[in-house]
Amino acid sequence: MSFTIRKQGEIVVVDVEGQLIVGNRQELKQKVLDELEKGEKRFLIDFTQTGYIDSSGLGVLVSLSKKIREQGGELRLANLNDDLKTLFELTKLDTLFQISDSRERALESF
């Protein structure tokens, strides 16, 4: 489980490897908040290498999205696998995020 943060243009891209769960959600949150503190506004979390997100992980995504919006920024998601996509649809979380099927499309959409 690890997070990689890199900048692509004006957008901070976070790759989540493995799972986003109760054990590592704070790490993701802190990394994103650190970037927000530095003045970054646009964030993309790429789940290409993510197998599972538990309810705590979902909570962190919503919390981060709120905090970024409060600073006038935006958090978008990309590359959810089929299970995660179903989860987002079944829980109506898809109404809270702009979700793209590829990183390129997500980057272009900002």
Added chain:
Amino acid sequence: MKDLHAVLAAFQEATQCPVAVWVADDKMPPTLAIAVSSGNVLSPDTLPETEQGALLTNNGQVITARLSGLKRAWMTMGPCEGGRRPLERNAELLLPVVNRMMRTGLEMEHTAAELAGRYEEISLLYTISEILGRTVALEEAAKTILVELSQTVGSRRAAILLYDKPTTMLYAVAAIGVEAQLTSIPINDMGSVAARVFRTRHLAIADASESTSEHEAVYSRDTMLAAPIIWTSSTGSLPLGVVILSERETGQPFSAGDQKLVAAVATQIGIAIQNSRLVRASMDQQRLQQEMLLAHDLQMKLLPQPGSLSADAEIAARVVPAESVGGDFYHLFRLSNAATGVMIGDVSGHGYRAALIMALTMSAASIHAQIHSDPSAMLAALLGSVREELATTEMFVSLFYGVINRKKSCLNYANTGHPHAFVLGPDGKCDRLPALDPPLGMVDAPPHAASLPWHSRESLLVLFTDGISDARNAKGDRFGEQRVLDAVKKYRSEPVEVIQEKVFESLRRFLGRTPLRDDQTLVLLRA
């Protein structure tokens, strides 16, 4: 020296001349070490410093001879009875005998004194082991240890200081000989010998001038010995504090033996501290486990008995928490003769915090369900009650709330992010009751509601949490919601309790011995 005494007595008897041995310390005048009778001997201050000579005293002539191989010791012979002169020849014969026996005797005394000293040290270490072994709290034992240690080493002033991580200070757990208020020493205090010893983990002996710290002043006077308290394990060593001794009773410097002894005691204190911390942690763990068991009982008691609504509906409901306490719950409400309310919820995460949110949600729901017959209004009111708590804890609740009205043959429901809610109709068709809003606490907007037909005593409401559908076996395969629905469909004509058991049986078979990752809740209802 008994043997020498016997020799001198025999000599006196044979020659009628008394013989005595005198010994003087560096700064002290000579004192009588051995004499057969003390009534007829020289006054010490008359002893010459010369090797050998003759003196005429008031009582007669005395021969004195310096003993060789000893720092300041003399043999005196005379004055003899009857005013006879002591024979120099006798003195020459006796001197080597006395010399040899005196040396042997003093060596034995010295060895005995050393052994006595070692015995005291061993005895101290044993006593300290006993004190530390008897007690769990080091603070209680610290004073006793300090008294024993300072008595053995001969220090009037002593203290045990332990490291407090949050404040990065060395604070006194015990002190003796300190009249002023005990002070704490910051570990980065460059003027403090104790702080330096803690940082370097090396024992130090320092003059009063070396300690310039105002925090340390109360603990040091004259020379100070400070030894680190270290706990060493296979993974490395950890400094825990410092033992300080100062103001020696003899005014003598601390010896190598003192250093070894204090270092040994400090090591024992280190082990005791770590043991005490482990025991405390274990006790805390036990207490926590007991509290968790109690919390589990309380949580299970919050859940209503399915039989409490048996006049209106057939209900089977079960929560299996992954930990002692969890975030899954269900609730049942009798709203009127014709209306039954049913709720299933899953608070994000599990453990204590989730259980507290669950309890808060359940108690608020009990009030709002009686006031608001419309599910969306009820969940809006519920959100108003728990919004702040959810926001501060960054938690949320996926919640389904349905009201079955048998008279109107309809099911009204609101669903905030709960993925697994179904109605199995009389035709065997299974309809999902999809989430209409994200989980409660994620958005501020009031939840929506929907309605569908309900066939009294035929329709079966099936609600479960993702702890069941997301459960994985040892191979990593998901149980999935279809397996739940297949079991429900297969046994749909059975009583709800039987259907429930069949679902859990199927789940158990699938999982084998894989431990639970999440709470598992299933509610089945016919009304």
